[in-house]
Amino acid sequence: MSTMVFFFVPTVIFLTVVVPMWLILHYWTRARLNKGLSADERQHLEEALALAERLEQRVATLETILDSEHAGWRTARDDDRERRA
Template sequence: MSNLVFFFVPTVIFLGLVLPLWLLLHYIGQWRSSKGLSAEDRHTLETALAEVSRLESRLETLETILDAEQPEWRKQHSSES
C-alpha cells in the first residue's frame, strides 16, 4: 500500500498542478511569439507598399499631364461630385 501511495501522490500533484501550469506557460509563449509578422507577411507588405508608391507616382504623372493639357479639369470634375 505504501508503494502505491509513493507513486500516486506525486502523480496527482504533477497532473493537478505542474502539467496545467506548464501547458499554460507554453501556450502563452507560443501566443507571444506569433504576435509579430512572419517573413512571408512582411514580404507581402513590402511588395504592397512598393506597388502603392509606384501607383502614387503614376497618378502624379497623369495629373501633371492633365494640368498641362486641360488646366480646368480639376474644377470640372470637383463640381460634379
C-alpha cells in the same frame, strides 16, 4: 485502498500543478514566437508598399498631365457633381 491512494495523490498533484504550468508556458512561448511577422509576410508587405508607391507616382503623373492639358479638370468634376445632385 493504499494502492489507490498511492496513485491518486500524485495524479491530483500532477493535474493541479504541473499541467496548468505546462499549458501556460506552452502558450506563452507560442505567443513569443508569433509576435513578429514571418519572413514571407514581411516580403509580401514590402511588395505591397512598393506597389502602393508606384501607384502613387502614377496618379501624380496623371494629375500633372491633366493639369497641363486641361487646367480646370478638378473644378469641372466638382461642378458635374453639383449638377447631378
